[in-house]
């Protein structure tokens with residue numbers, strides 16, 4: 001019996017995300033540093049919160065609904081309304097930045113990468129997940145989610161960060177959910 005997208009997420013993708021966060025966290029020198037997680041979607045769900053597992057973690061989301069739900073479920077997490085392409089944070093404020101497929105909701109993702117570079121500290125670590133493919137950038141209007149061209153996406157990351165490790169979270173016929181762990 002095949003699992004629905006949501007059930008598949010819970011069973012396979014979410015546990016992989018937790019492992020990736022652990023790997024990224026191992027590379028962070030100051031474990032007490034401030035951490036930033038893009039979006040509050042996970043925290044708004046029943047079982048898939050992440051920010052509350054990390055000490056000193058702030059979440060930023062464009063959706064008031066998800067912020068409300070996340071704050072209710074995890075009162076200890078600071079959830080802020082804002083867009084990841086223009087964030088209300090100081091330069092170098094975060095030692096770890098986690099984006100689990102939020103960037104692929106923004107066509108102009110270069111701006112997001114610029115912001116991530118700006119708010120990361122000197123030795124900061126970025127865990128970035130996005131849908132990519134070898135084809136041209138493509139939007140799925142139903143889900144307002146993009147699939148970015150791998151070559152260009154990879155190049156834009158390399159222009160700003162050092163990619164330390166990378167790999168596949170999940171593979172579909174025409175696109176791949178891909179992860180990068182980068183240093184500034």
Ligand SMILES: C[S@@+](CC[C@H](N)C(=O)[O-])C[C@H]1O[C@@H](n2cnc3c(N)ncnc32)[C@H](O)[C@@H]1O
Nearest residue numbers: 039040041061062063082083084100101102105
């Ligand atoms: C499908 S969910 C993200 C996926 C989720 N992190 C996961 O584990 O699969 C998309 C989230 O990104 C948020 N979002 C979309 N555009 C955003 C933006 N410009 N800035 C911040 N959050 C945004 C949405 O409100 C929503 O919470």
